Amino acid sequence: MRIAELSRRSGVAVATIKYYLREGVLPPGERTSPNQASYDDTHVHRLxxxxxLVDVGGLPIAAVRDVLETVDAPDPAVGKTLGTVQLAVFRSPPPTDDPARAAAEEAVATLIDTLGWNCPPDHPAAQALVGVLVTAGSLGHERLVEVLPRYAAACAAVAESDLDYLDGAASLDERLESVVVGIVLGDSALAALRRLAQVNEALKRYPEP
Amino acid sequence: MRIAELSRRSGVAVATIKYYLREGVLPPGERTSPNQASYDDTHVHRLxxxxxLVDVGGLPIAAVRDVLETVDAPDPAVGKTLGTVQLAVFRSPPPTDDPARAAAEEAVATLIDTLGWNCPPDHPAAQALVGVLVTAGSLGHERLVEVLPRYAAACAAVAESDLDYLDGAASLDERLESVVVGIVLGDSALAALRRLAQVNEALKRYPEP
DNA sequence: CCAGAATGGATAGTGGTACTCGCTACTATC
DNA sequence: GATAGTAGCGAGTACCACTATCCATTCTGG
Structure with a gap:
């Protein structure tokens, strides 16, 4: 198919498709002549x-490129792919060297230790968590740290579910994409469910007239 | 204190403080003369x-203003505040009228029903969840819906924890702020813990050499 | 008391991101 | 052979979160 049909089928404007081609988030079509190329279903899917990733995950185009490069360079090691995608998806606030940072780092390390989790203590997510605690502390919400164990328990169940989801993928390609979809769409789904659960719990505790 | 000290104590540039004043996310200081005002600790805290909200939550300034307006207009009904903040925090992708939308709406309604949750089916979070399912479906990831029950169970525990956190607030003001902090920082903390749990679970299932 | 620094307020400019447009030199198709 | 479509490219747009500059006024240290 040519670009107009690709646009129609994907719902993405022609100009935007060209932009994505330039930015390398969409592979070029197969050239049939110096100024013609043909695209197929893989392009529709990729779009x-x-x-x-952009609409639901809120990723910048550059991060999308990073993620897709990983998906396109199949590495059977799930951990590797997982790491790259997790990295790209992260909004990393500047690592402030707040004096309270050490205490927060300690708290996170203790948490991970208590849970018996086997994950690198310098993982970006751990750093992000430290950042959250430092921020909370600067707002006088030191007690936020107390909810973490319960959050962590919930996340353990979620992660189990996530890995089950990956195991349900038929092929390697599908598996790689499942990592991306699982992380990005999963984050959104989780946030949405959390809000619904909050409403439910609030109504349960403080019924409205 | 004057603006220079406010800047020093909060770590926010003077020009940025002026911008925040203009945008209404920071209340004006107390005027001492036609072109002088004095600020206090509440301003430091507000900054x-x-x-x-901006760094951790990724909220645009306009959303921050909405959230803070709610915090500043104390309404003892937790549900109301919760709703407003949840709304402001949401990234709402344009509600597409995809043909597959009806099925996704059905799935979400069924899920909420099965869980016995008491929340409005037209809640933005429910709509967002529908959007996620539609997106997943368009990518051939229809089976994503299968993980939702487990996600929901985890979120129920998280929400319980969240409401406990609110109940731990001493005053009404503190309570209102806890809603904000709980939602925004909580989302980040949850996402970070999920990633750590994923790494842990992945290493458990596929140990690395 | 007075010079120089600081302030509030306003306007304009910057840098980044994600497109979007317009153009040219073609090619495909009716 | 007229008309429509295409690739590629540079420039332009819109929005956002600041950031810089200016000015009239006010504060402050000597």
Whole structure:
């Protein structure tokens, strides 16, 4: 198919498709002549994936490129892919060297230790968690740290579910994409469910007239 | 204190403080003369809160203003505040009228029903969840819906924890701020813990050499 | 008391991101 | 052979979160 049909089928404007081609988030079509190329279903699918990452995940185009490069360079080691995608998806606030940082780092390390989790203590997510605690502390919400064990328990169940999801993928390609979809769409789904659960719990505790 | 000290104590540039004053996310100081005003600790705290919402929560300034307006207009009904903040915090992708939308709406309604949750089915979070399912479906990841029950169970525990956190607030003001901090910082903390749990679970299932 | 620094307020400019447009030199198709 | 579509490219747009500059006024240290 040519670019107009690709646009129609994916719902993405022609100009935007060209932009994505330039930015390397969409592979070029197969050249049939110096100024003609033909695209196929993989391009339609890729466009949908890009839109999902941008619209649902809120990723900048550069991060999308990083993620997709990982997906396109199949590495059977799940851990590797997981790491790259997790990295790209992260909003990393500047690592402030707050004096309270050491205490927060300690708290996170203790938490991970208590849970018996086997994950690198310098993982970006751990750093992010430290950042959250430092921020909370600066707002006088030191007690936020107390909810973490319960959050962590919930996340353990979620992660189990996530890995089950990966195991349900038929092929390697599908598996790689599942990592991306699982992380990005999963984050959104989780946030949405959390809000619904909050409303439910609030109504349970403080019924409205 | 004057603006220079406010800047020093909060770590926010003077020009940025002026910008925040213009945008209404920081209340004006007390005027001492036609072109002098004095600020106090509440301003320092407010600036930290704004930075937390922007840096950690990724909220645009306009959303921050909405959130803070709610915090500043104390309504003892927790549900109301919760709703407003949840709304402001949401990234709402344009509600597509995909043909697959009806099925996704059905799935979400069924899920909420099965869980016995008492929340409005037209809640933005429910709509967002529908959007996620539609997106997943368009990518051929229809089976994502299968993980939702487990996600929901985890979120129920998280929400319980969240409401406990609110109940731990001493005053009404503190309570209102806890809603904000709980939602925004909580989302980040949850996402970070999920990633750590994923790494842990992945290493458990596929140990690395 | 007075010079120089600081302040509030306003306007304009910057840098980054994600497109979007317009153009040219083609090619495909009716 | 007229008309429509295409690739590629540079420039332009819109929005956002600041950031810089200016000015009239006010504060402050000597």
């Amino acid at each position: 949908r994936l890009v839109r999902a | 930290r809160l704004v930075r937390a």
